[in-house]
Amino acid sequence: MSSVPSWLDPNRPQPHLVTELPGPAAKSVLDRDRLVTSPSLPRAYAIAPRRGYGSVIEDVDGNLFLDFNAGIAVNSTGHCHPRIVAAVREQAENLLHYSASDFYLPVYGQMCEALAATAPMDGKVRVFLTNSGAEAVEGALKLSRYATGRPYVISFYGSFHGRTYGAMTLTGSKAKYHQGFGPLLPGVLHAPYAPASLDYIEDVLFEHQVEPTEVAAIFVEPIQGEGGYIVPPTGWIARLRDICDRHGILLVADEVQCGMGRTGRMWAIEHTGVQPDVLISAKGIASGLPLGAFLARAELMEKWGPGAHGSTYGGSPVPCAAGIATLTVIREEGLLANATDQGTFLMAGLRELQAEFPELLVDVRGVGLMIGVQFPTGEIAGRVQEAGFRRGLLVLEAGSNAVRMSPPLVLTREQARSGVRLFGEAVRAVATELAGRS
Template sequence: MQASVRVANSDLHAKFGPKLITSVPGPRAQRIVADDHRLISPSYTRGYPLVVKNGRGCRIQDVDGNEFLDFTAGIAVDSTGHCHPEVVKAIQEQAAQLIHMSGTDFYYDLMPQVASRLSAIAPMPGPHRFYFGNSGAEAVECALKLARYHTGRQNIISFFGSFHGRTMGALSLTASKVQQKRRFAPFVPGVTHVPYPYRYRGTGGGPQEEEAYGLSCARFLEEKLFKTMLPPEEVAAIFVEPIQGEGGYVVPPNIFLQELRRICDRHGILLVADEVQSGVGRTGRWWAIEHSGVEPDIVCIAKGIASGMPLGICMAKAELMDWVPGSHASTYGGNPICLAAAMATLNIIEREGMNNAATVGAAAFARLGAWVEKYEIVGDVRGRGLMIGVEIIEDKQSRKQAGALRDRIVDLAFERGLLLLGCGENTVRLCPPLIVTQEETDVALDILECVIEECVMLATR
């Protein structure tokens, strides 16, 4: 089946497709992988043996000269593609002027520049204040500490399926994979996890049933949790991903987020939106929570904000960030080079990336959606913009999660020159750079469809 698709789109694949000159991994890659296994922490979750040498746009070249089509974007980090010339120029020019002078102790203009730029596109009314760190986990740690500091309350609510990071505070909020927490207890106390509306796993009904399901998940807090074990006046914040990332690219009904906002307002609880993976234009809007019309109190930002440079940001309503000097800080947070990359990234996404994510994402979603009826192993397709998940199952009747089959699909795609990642128990995630073209997307989906058809045929033999 792969051959038939390639013949039908031979010119497209020749121009926009991957270019493999060796089997993968090639000989150089194999040597480096062997060295890595000997020297590097085994805690990293490598899926397949890709050894990267360089990247441009939506393409990655490995150390053996093989060129891949990248639909991972460094786990949704390289939002403007690899080595976008405007980002590279901003990094080079800043590095020639100032590499580091800790913003914890001194001032420089890029910090208020980036803050002002983000304030103008914030998903809640201003004024705002900003904290700069180095990663998504650090942005979450800041939000956790700030929520407790401002409210004087200790308890936090998070959701099953959530991923907020691996540092101890962020890990305490995380509930996506048990291995992430195994043998690291005790965790930060005061965190309670509650159900998140996973439509495909919770209801198979139409829009009305899905809304009722989303509403019931939110109302679980008042109808059960607050009546039995957690006084609402002792809850500082609810941390929620507007779209769950590591949990499986799960998109909740808008009414779920809307009801969370109402619950927070009733009880003086802060609503924290973790937009680390879903923010900065990836869903076709600046922030995924904007699709629901909900205004959060605090937003956690990282990944795509600086096109690969390490930057994490906690954005809050100004009145909430009322702590005093020494309460929280970071030596490297808001590094000048990272902030210069962020300014260039925001320019590119505003000019073209966000609209492209909406347009190309909609076309991809339309094609992928047809696969639910076409292929027995495709259970669900969900997402917004260029944040799309394809859930792989054993069969339609049981909906049994097929994690091993999902992994096989990702591996086969790699062997054909397409880079993908999994998320959740059994979902393939598509999160290419926001500048990906329609032609590159068509080729990537051709390859993915060929792999899925191959797996279907093998299963029926």
């Protein structure tokens, strides 16, 4: 990256805190926000961002933070990458919106071509663009039932697929996501996720709840995101593929969080050697602009015709321009290799920390820049998250008792080193607190 903005003085430490947290300006933002916004928003900590560049966020008080959550794994090319900003500016100056659902929008087709070229499936692939990951999940769910003529789908405990009704029903990570919203979408069953055996699907679900000939698809995250950054053991996804093949079931890979280069491959499922029938993407696909997609083998997508699915804003010009630029930057600036290199460094540092606090760091797991650190309880994970924030490191809880690290793919070695140091300070502070309570 070049053209570092003037506000980000390279001689100033990163992170760099100049006020208490939250600072006075941030407190004002919080006070105004609480008067008008929905209380359903699950805010993690009291940061009020003003601007960002690369892996650094500045808040409204001038505090600099090292961003190890990237807007929940969204800012794949970092904050305000110059090539993304240029693509957005150029597109905005020419055409802000025209619906690709009813008309032929050139940049929509270009984005679909660029995305299809990355697909981890042999043969021809077709693409539908959406505004979000949840919308992409809904579209994939509709396509799966339409293309197979089957009514049932299977998802996994621990999964997160979104908050719209179909996506929320597929979600199995926390009961609170379903609380108060029943009845949910019919025809959705759940099974234990890895490392649990897949025998449950065949020995329990197929034996007692549904004939496999009535199952349209199995939705799976190749690496679970909100469920705690859980990586399946070698061969687990391949076994799932085998179950699908034997019963004519579609394998749908939800890569909203684990895709777009986060694991050092464009798609996390590429680590397994398995090809999905449908693949879902969003979050990092457009470096922060609202864009999602589901890709499918052409023979599946070609089973539905005009009017079967559409979207007024999905694949709007500006997000598409950002998406094309994002794919270009990931490819041309070596971000897949960087995700692998920096992820390896982070994992090594975190495992050293685990050796220092074996009873506190229950597990350190991940691939590339998708790393989860598990603690004994959710309370402790929350304390570590808050302690990181107080030191200028932005991490985020995941699952019932883990903290996730999903920094931008442009993370530098110096920033990775700072991240490990700050996380270690947060863990030591929490360990001291716990020792004082015992």
